[in-house]
Amino acid sequence: MVHVGRPRERVGITRRSLFGGVAGVGATALLAACGTSTAPSAPSAGSRSADAGGGPSRVVALSTGHLDHCLALGIVPVGLAVAVSEATDSRGIPDYIKQAFGDRYDLDSIQVVGQRMSPDLEKVAGLKPDLILSNKRADKGLTEKLTGIARTVQTNGGSEQFKADLKIVAEAFGKAADGERLLADYEGRARAWGARRGTPGTFSLVRGKGDQYLYFGTRALASIVGTDAGLTRPAAQQFDEAASRTLSLEQVGLLDADWVFYSFPGNSGDFTEAPLWKKLPAVAEGRAFRVDVDPWFLNASTVAADRVLADMQRFMST
Template structure:
């Protein structure tokens, strides 16, 4: 696994070198997206060059959600910071992204620049980006360093913001209309399926994380997809103060719902062998299904939402 260089003086990559690199690229524009309505600015020779050729040409994406949006909008980033999970390859690109875009885009050309919370800034600068996609949850010090390399656009981050973040990325690429079309297409299919189904069944969401288990509230991507399709959450999963809460074996009853979707990768599969789990009505009646942890619980984008919606349609129509 790649280990990012530390962001301190001992790394040999000082702020002065950042500024020098930025000047070599023809000037950088500092951008902080303040809310979902902020439109990215364009100035400096790097931005003018990108605009002259129809938009940014060398994009570094600092999360897989950003990667989803880039590919959906027809742009292959030159660099990517990753969060490796059990459902990704050794390069950190989730399987569902490879399945969706592997035949259309050269994903092997994307250079991994480290982990998303601590990217290797020398590698980022070496790619000579004209746009860096970050988010507001990044460390302030990291954001300052990124804006010293190239124009940086910040998304909100968080599953509950995935629709607004698509708008920000699409506008940064000069593809606002394409972003609106992607969102309208997803929402149209979700609403149409909900109307065709004609029921507001409850869905329960749970996953394993190492030796812990988490159940999810209304902020989770899969919960939002369910709501878009007219599905509801059981009372115990209506919380919105956090995306998820810890779950013990003794609390399995909190998962009771018409349909149950779970991901127990690695050693967390023991949960599904617990007697209380096996007594849940959804499990007894064959309405509990294992799902891919990446799109369902780790990533947030319309691409992930498309996958979640397709899974729901497949499982709930069986």
């Protein structure tokens, strides 16, 4: 039996509902950290349709970035393709998305249709979608097959494109104005926090991936969030030809910054025991923080950006 995604209640996704579930931050504290200005109201969530004018009602999202933007716009997809993540459960929906939307939407109604780059086309077709969200990085052959099932809208993909991709998804639903309000709200709060902080600081981004360590340049979503808030990156992390570069234990000095944000899942936690790591001023002085790998390093959406911004506000206020 095919389960149609649906909101649990007919309530608009407001600033409070979007951020109320952020781990480690109470709703009241988070709203206070965001300033006193009133955020624009996000769209009301209809029972099944993407908009009141009869827009797409059965959407298959082929990445969690698409899922983020759909939910932020009040749309629950009927299908989702997932990426393998050490921080994601078997249903493929990251914890930060559940925390933001799990008490408002029936996320269990979303059917997993396989892996992001190789979805099960029979499962996709079986959901009878009227819109499929893919991205331009998908294999051309896959794109042709998807368009044979339903109207397919392609986003750009990549962390550096998350703002443009929100616009594409919003326009596909006939919700362009709502997308603009969501983005303006996020950017306004980032600027306001930066203005309150005054003196900018530098921050480093590093994570473990299997038996590798990666440090991130200016294309990373978390880098863009920091820039939006008036923060800067160390000279060694100003590269933009790729999202990340590999890092050896001997190169830990490249991470020197006022603040360090890291995620070392699994055995890569040994990195934090390395003498050079412990000698970093940010580490020695308590300005290095473990973060959730999904919003910080793996997903690309305004929902992920909002979580990163909230984390930065929380950590950097200490």
